Amino acid sequence: xxxxxxxxxxxxxxxxxxxxxxxxxxxxxxxxxxxxxxxxxxxxxxxxxxxxxxxxxxxxxxxxxxxxxxxxxxxxxxxxxxxxxxxxxxxxxxxxxxxxxxxxxxxxxxxxxxxxxxxxxxxxxxxxxxxxxxxxxxxxxxxxxxxxxxxxxxxxxxxxxxxxxxxxxxxxxxxxxxxxxxxxxxxxxxxxxxxxxxxxxxxxxxxxxxxxxxxxxxxxxxxxxxxxxxxxxxxxxxxxxxxxxxxxxxxxxxxxxxxxxxxxxxxxxxxxxxxxxxxxxxxxxxxxxxxxxxxxxxxxxxxxx
Amino acid sequence: xxxxxxxxxxxxxxxxxxxxxxxxxxxxxxxxxxxxxxxxxxxxxxxxxxxxxxxxxxxxxxxxxxxxxxxxxxxxxxxxxxxxxxxxxxxxxxxxxxxxxxxxxxxxxxxxxxxxxxxxxxxxxxxxxxxxxxxxxxxxxxxxxxxxxxxxxxxxxxxxxxxxxxxxxxxxxxxxxxxxxxxxxxxxxxxxxxxxxxxxxxxxxxxxxxxxxxxxxxxxxxxxxxxxxxxxxxxxxxxxxxxxxxxxxxxxxxxxxxxxxxxxxxxxxxxxxxxxxxxxxxxxxxxxxxxxxxxxxxxxxxxxx
Numbered sequence: 218x219x220x221x222x223x224x225x226x227x228x229x230x231x232x233x234x235x236x237x238x239x240x241x242x243x244x245x246x247x248x249x250x251x252x253x254x255x256x257x258x259x260x261x262x263x264x265x266x267x268x269x270x271x272x273x274x275x276x277x278x279x280x281x282x283x284x285x286x287x288x289x290x291x292x293x294x295x296x297x298x299x300x301x302x303x304x305x306x307x308x309x310x311x312x313x314x315x316x317x318x319x320x321x322x323x324x325x326x327x328x329x330x331x332x333x334x335x336x337x338x339x340x341x342x343x344x345x346x347x348x349x350x351x352x353x354x355x356x357x358x359x360x361x362x363x364x365x366x367x368x369x370x371x372x373x374x375x376x377x378x379x380x381x382x383x384x385x386x387x388x389x390x391x392x393x394x395x396x397x398x399x400x401x402x403x404x405x406x407x408x409x410x411x412x413x414x415x416x417x418x419x420x421x422x423x424x425x426x427x428x429x430x431x432x433x434x435x436x437x438x439x440x441x442x443x444x445x446x447x448x449x450x451x452x453x454x455x456x457x458x459x460x461x462x463x464x465x466x467x468x469x470x471x472x473x474x475x476x477x478x479x480x481x482x483x484x485x486x487x488x489x490x491x492x493x494x495x496x497x498x499x500x501x502x503x504x505x506x507x508x509x510x511x512x513x514x515x516x517x518x519x520x521x522x
Numbered sequence: 523x524x525x526x527x528x529x530x531x532x533x534x535x536x537x538x539x540x541x542x543x544x545x546x547x548x549x550x551x552x553x554x555x556x557x558x559x560x561x562x563x564x565x566x567x568x569x570x571x572x573x574x575x576x577x578x579x580x581x582x583x584x585x586x587x588x589x590x591x592x593x594x595x596x597x598x599x600x601x602x603x604x605x606x607x608x609x610x611x612x613x614x615x616x617x618x619x620x621x622x623x624x625x626x627x628x629x630x631x632x633x634x635x636x637x638x639x640x641x642x643x644x645x646x647x648x649x650x651x652x653x654x655x656x657x658x659x660x661x662x663x664x665x666x667x668x669x670x671x672x673x674x675x676x677x678x679x680x681x682x683x684x685x686x687x688x689x690x691x692x693x694x695x696x697x698x699x700x701x702x703x704x705x706x707x708x709x710x711x712x713x714x715x716x717x718x719x720x721x722x723x724x725x726x727x728x729x730x731x732x733x734x735x736x737x738x739x740x741x742x743x744x745x746x747x748x749x750x751x752x753x754x755x756x757x758x759x760x761x762x763x764x765x766x767x768x769x770x771x772x773x774x775x776x777x778x779x780x781x782x783x784x785x786x787x788x789x790x791x792x793x794x795x796x797x798x799x800x801x802x803x804x805x806x807x808x809x810x811x812x813x814x815x816x817x818x819x820x821x822x823x824x825x826x827x
Contacts, residue, residue, distance in 0.1 A: 249554040257552065
């Protein structure tokens, strides 16, 4: 079966509007909404590294889209479309059917269309998705805007996916396999948050990127971390390891003034958010617990072992 | 070495303008020029499949950009920027240095910037590049616009890269390793060509995509195919095999009215173009030689063997 047949069979479902052009030409063609900037990112998933080998093809399809929409959400943008670069060892129709269904399920849930890409044969299963979104010009939320006295806030609960990876078969594996990109929350935060990132490598490491880019520090209150009931039954040191250094959460971490945080809550985002700390002038990440300074050392996910 | 260090060391050279944002945030941010449409594509190169294992890292870097700019050119668009998704087995600094230099050399030659992407560890070297370009709204040249009586035209010479692949060490290996995307020609052809494609899988197969999308046929004059002197010394059947079914040329094939072709020549594109046939009403690709019908069967590159 040639590449063209794979695309026609599995990846040619969605049609664009008359002015635009999707799967099936040299490139896709997209008309920008007036007054908007393009937000674009690409993330790769490698079998055995970014997901266990026995992950269901449906989950792989979902996750390959979700992790990229999470990067779009972290800029405050509204996701628009994706390209898929799929490298796979052989043509396995059951796999392709499940994978494409998972991919489209995630696209459908977040109003995103697959508009192009490439299918190639490779000894090792590798998926690169490029995601695009649009944001009103000048409204993008970057990593570099954190301000002293901002609140540090995270969405959802953290550490679940890392726990799921260590406990395959546990219900929290769902959080590893089917991350939920916080698209609505991210888009609501444009014009409100001062800085934002999505948590892919662990809260401490990812918040560290905000602090470095913004040249500020932060103190986190360990009593406030939003931790799932399943993790709450673990010894505290393990809870903190998962919550601070566990990757693959795809929750949003942002800094925001208290006034703007009140505005956000009035907009009633569809996911819980939790204040976990405060931005400080002095560079670096510190912790406090029960009102006292607390010393901790954590490392996040390393892409090369 | 973490992903961040690789990016900082090898892929953080180019800065964007003040309004835009490149490598180092969750996503890149690009301001569309007013009245333009976004043209976007993604192509993957897999070691051992899209280039021989012993290809120089510099050539791999060049080619990974060039094949994508070729897709942008084939729409008539002007290339703007790329994202790189690089999956590699280990950190080899000599390799990364050569690769990034080749990538930037191609970017520089065509006025393109690397604005984002992802570096991951994988057992097998795989590169996916996403390329973006802009085109005046409504001016994109697709595969579906071929009109009866159009001329069929190709740029440069065809079959060289396939010959180079079969004769590694021959000077024509340069055409395999360092393809030249026809960016200037493609952009000149917006508003002039009726249909266009870049030749990646062989002329016969790629022209076939135009014919299918446009629901027309074409007759090619085999005497007119632009073939390099090195290939001219081969038996004719081999010449035709390379020229019609050899992949990796990254020349442009387009259909155009005679009047518009005259206009193109007055613009003096920086690459030779050759009329090789005519678009016909009856669907399918046929050949003539020395004024007579000529029967040929060819297959182009198959992405899955």
